[in-house]
Amino acid sequence: MPIDFKVINQNIAHIVINRPERLNALDVEHERALAAAWKRFNTDSGLKVAILTGSGERAFCTGADILDYIPHRRRIAESQGEQGTISFGGLTAIRDVMKPTIAAIDGFCVAGGLELALACDIRIATPDARFGLPEVRWGIIPGGGGTQRLGKIVGLGVAMKMILTGNEISADAALNCGLVTDLVEKSELENTAIAIADRIVKNGPLAVVAARQALFASFELPMEQGLAKEAELQRHLLLTDDAAEGVAAFSEKRHPKYQGC
Structure with missing residues (x-):
C-alpha cells in the first residue's frame, strides 16, 4: 500500500508514507491516499491520536513529487483563479484534522514534508533528521502552510532565513529553535511516539x-x-x-x- 494505516493499542492510528524509493515524496495518487488516511482517522471515534512517519531510513517525506504534483497544482490554480487554499495530503489546511497528531521524523523532512510535520501538533526526530523549505529555489513558495506555521513555531527570524534561503537545518538546530521537542535514536523513534500518544490517550x-x-x-x-x-x-x-x-x-x-x- 502507498500509505500504510494500522491501529496501535486500539486508540492510536499509525500512518506511514510508504514510498522510500522516492524519499516518500507524494505524487497525486499518494497525496490523495494520504488525505484518505487522515479522513479515516478523523471520522473514527475510537481513534484518539495519530502518528505520522515515513518508511525507509532516508526520509520522513520530501514533499511533492515535483514533476507529477506541481503541474497538477498548476491546473487547479488556473481553474480556481483567486479562490481556494491548498491542503497537502489532507493535513495542511485549517482544521483538516480535529484530533492530536504526532510527527515522528527520521531523515529528510523538507518542502511539503516539513509542511506536513508543521501541521502536526507534536514533532519528534532523530539526530539524522534534516529540515528545510526550499520552494523558492523552484520559483514557488511553501504553499501548504509553511509560510504561515513555521514562523509561529520557530520565530520570524529563523523562519525568514529558512524560507528565503531555502537552506536546510540540522536536527540539533531544529531542537534549539523549538521545531521539534525531542531528539531520540532511530531505534527509539516509534516507541517514543507511541509513549507520547499513549499518555495523551489516558487523558480526558x-x-x-x-x-x-x-x-x-x-x-x-x-x-x-x-x-x-x-x-x-x-x-x-x-x-x-x-x-x-x-x-x-x-x-x-x-x-x-x-x-x-
Whole structure:
C-alpha cells in the first residue's frame, strides 16, 4: 500500500508514507491516499491520536513529487483563479484534522514534508533528521502552510532565513529553535511516539480536544478573545461526566474511566 494505516493499542492510528524509493515524496495518487488516511482517522471515534512517519531510513517525506504534483497544482490554480487554499495530503489546511497528531521524523523532512510535520501538533526526530523549505529555489513558495506555521513555531527570524534561503537545518538546530521537542535514536523513534500518544490517550478525551482548540485560539485571536474562548471551553467541560469522573478519580486515588461525555 502507498500509505500504510494500522491501529496501535486500539486508540492510536499509525500512518506511514510508504514510498522510500522516492524519499516518500507524494505524487497525486499518494497525496490523495494520504488525505484518505487522515479522513479515516478523523471520522473514527475510537481513534484518539495519530502518528505520522515515513518508511525507509532516508526520509520522513520530501514533499511533492515535483514533476507529477506541481503541474497538477498548476491546473487547479488556473481553474480556481483567486479562490481556494491548498491542503497537502489532507493535513495542511485549517482544521483538516480535529484530533492530536504526532510527527515522528527520521531523515529528510523538507518542502511539503516539513509542511506536513508543521501541521502536526507534536514533532519528534532523530539526530539524522534534516529540515528545510526550499520552494523558492523552484520559483514557488511553501504553499501548504509553511509560510504561515513555521514562523509561529520557530520565530520570524529563523523562519525568514529558512524560507528565503531555502537552506536546510540540522536536527540539533531544529531542537534549539523549538521545531521539534525531542531528539531520540532511530531505534527509539516509534516507541517514543507511541509513549507520547499513549499518555495523551489516558487523558480526558474531551479535555484534550478542548485544550488543543484553546491553544490554537491563542495564536489566532487577540488575547481578550482567546481568553473568552478558553473560558467557554472550560464551562462546557465542567458540565461533562468526564470532568466529574476526573475529580472523583483524583479523590479516590484511582485511574479515571473517561467515557467522552
